[in-house]
Every structure is written in C-alpha cells, then in structure tokens.
Amino acid sequence: MAAKTRDNNLALVDKGFISKNAFDNSASQYAAAKASVDAAQGALDIVLKSLNDTVSRAPIAGLVSVRHAQPGEKVATDSRLLEIVNLQQLELEAAVPSSDISKVAIGQKVELRVEGLSQRFDGKVVRINPSTQAGSRSVPVYVRVANPQNMLRVGMFADGRLLLSNKADVLTLPQSAVRKVNGGSFVFAIVNNKIERLPVTLGSTGLVGDGHHIEITSGLDAGTHVIRADMGNLTPGTPVRVNATPER
Numbered sequence: 496m497a498a499k500t501r502d503n504n505l506a507l508v509d510k511g512f513i514s515k516n517a518f519d520n521s522a523s524q525y526a527a528a529k530a531s532v533d534a535a536q537g538a539l540d541i542v543l544k545s546l547n548d549t550v551s552r553a554p555i556a557g558l559v560s561v562r563h564a565q566p567g568e569k570v571a572t573d574s575r576l577l578e579i580v581n582l583q584q585l586e587l588e589a590a591v592p593s594s595d596i597s598k599v600a601i602g603q604k605v606e607l608r609v610e611g612l613s614q615r616f617d618g619k620v621v622r623i624n625p626s627t628q629a630g631s632r633s634v635p636v637y638v639r640v641a642n643p644q645n646m647l648r649v650g651m652f653a654d655g656r657l658l659l660s661n662k663a664d665v666l667t668l669p670q671s672a673v674r675k676v677n678g679g680s681f682v683f684a685i686v687n688n689k690i691e692r693l694p695v696t697l698g699s700t701g702l703v704g705d706g707h708h709i710e711i712t713s714g715l716d717a718g719t720h721v722i723r724a725d726m727g728n729l730t731p732g733t734p735v736r737v738n739a740t741p742e743r
Contacts, residue, residue, distance in 0.1 A: 556581065557579040557580050558579065558581075559577050560578045560579065561578035562577055582645045583643065583645070584642065585639070585640045586639055587605075587655065588635055589636045589655055590635060591635075592632070592634075593633060596634045596636075599623060599634075599636055601621065602619055603619060603620045604617065604657075605618040605638045606655070607638070608653060609652070609653040610651065610652050612646060616640050616653075618640040620637070621639045623637075665698070666710065666711045666712075666717050667708040667709060668708060668723075670707045671723055672722070673695070673697065673709055681695060682714075682715060683726060684721050685735055686719070688736060689734055690729055690730070690735055691731055692731045693714055694714050697712065
C-alpha cells in the first residue's frame with residue numbers, strides 16, 4: 496500500500512496537484528514500511544533456518560542398523576544418533592599381504608564366497624589403502640559387492656578370490672598334491688614304475704573347475720602320474736604299478 500501511495504503521489508507532484516512536502520512524507524512512509532518488511536523477512540529466515548536445523552538428514556538412503564539415541568533424549572551437537580547401512584551396495588574390507596599387493600589394481604574383479612550361503616557374489620576392487628596395517632603388515636583392500644536381493648548383511652565373513660589373469664594350456668595340479676619343505680616345493684610322481692621326488696617350480700594359484708589348483712612352470716611333464724594321497728610308509732624308489740582306470 497505504501498509503495499502504491501508513493502507512486503500515485505509521484506504522478507501528482509509532477510502535475511502540481513500536491514506539494515513536494517506531501518510527496519516526501521509518502522516516500523518516507525514507504526521507506527519505513529519497506530524496512531519493516533525487510534526486518535520481518537530476515538526474522539522469518541532465521542526462524543526457518545532454526546526449524547531446519549532441528550531436522551537431522553541422513554547422507555544416504557538405507558536401513559537403520561544401530562540406534563544410539565532415543566526419541567526425546569537430549570544429545571550434544573556431535574553425538575551419534577543412528578547408524579545406517581545401504582544393503583544394495585556393500586563394501587568388503589580384505590587384508591592382502593604386502594608381498595602380493597602389487598598384483599592388485601583398482602577395478603579388478605573379485606569372486607566371493609560367504610559363510611552360510613551357497614551363492615557366489617561378484618565384486619570389484621574400488622579402493623586400496625596406501626599404507627600397511629601395523630603388526631600384520633597387510634594392506635586393506637576394499638571390494639564393492641552388489642547385493643540386489645539383500646542376501647548379504649553387514650558383519651558377514653567372506654572368502655575372496657582375485658582374478659589376476661586367465662591362462663590356457665598350462666600344467667596345473669591340485670594344491671594338495673604339492674608338498675613344501677624348507678622353502679622348496681616338490682611332488683611325488685611315478686616315473687618308470689617307481690616313486691620319485693621331483694622338485695617343481697610353482698606359478699599362479701587359481702581355480703580349475705571348483706577345485707584350487709596351482710600352476711607348475713617347470714620340473715614336471717604333462718601326463719606324469721602324481722601321488723596326491725598320503726604316502727604312508729612308501730618312500731622314493733619304491734616300485735609301484737599304476738592300474739588302468741576302469742571304463743564307465
């Protein structure tokens with residue numbers, strides 16, 4: 496209203512219908528009214544901000560896993576209220592020996608097996624800690640795992656396997672067939688119908704089918720019969736006979 500009165504009086508003073516003093520009075524009333532409106536708007540902004548500050552907003556969407564405060568309880572400004580988890584996308588923390596960390600890279604695929612679940616889960620490396628853990632000298636590696644059906648839960652334990660490379664046409668043995676002593680590796684093989692102890696050089700470890708195998712890079716020829724079971728009282732040099740595998 497004060498603004499409209501001022502504008503009308505401005506037109507009237509230009510035409511000489513009212514005095515300059517009358518116009519100045521209306522202009523002063525407008526300025527006072529505008530100052531009151533600005534002050535009221537400033538007070539409203541403060542009230543709205545104070546009201547907004549009473550609401551704690553979570554940075555992510557998810558489920559409440561832990562409640563640290565109850566409704567109506569007084570808390571300090573830095574107090575923890577809730578812990579929220581997003582089960583759709585989880586991160587697994589794995590400790591990788593420092594001797595193997597050079598083989599790990601961001602984006603590398605990981606296959607996980609979780610205790611109590613038959614299903615395998617796929618993940619990928621998203622972060623690698625720049626420092627080792629005190630005591631264990633291992634490096635924390637973080638793997639992001641998709642969990643669309645919410646089968647995984649926070650705190651579960653899993654075994655992970657990093658896919659370093661795919662190799663074809665390599666000689667491998669079940670890990671249980673390779674024996675180690677004094678830092679060296681060897682196998683018991685049947686050569687010329689006798690048991691022999693053959694030193695071997697090992698390569699990468701991985702899966703063949705559903706079993707853990709290890710690559711043999713030297714020391715063993717393809718097709719050689721290797722003894723996987725416990726030797727018992729048998730020793731190198733003992734004559735043996737390999738029975739033909741019955742047809743099925």
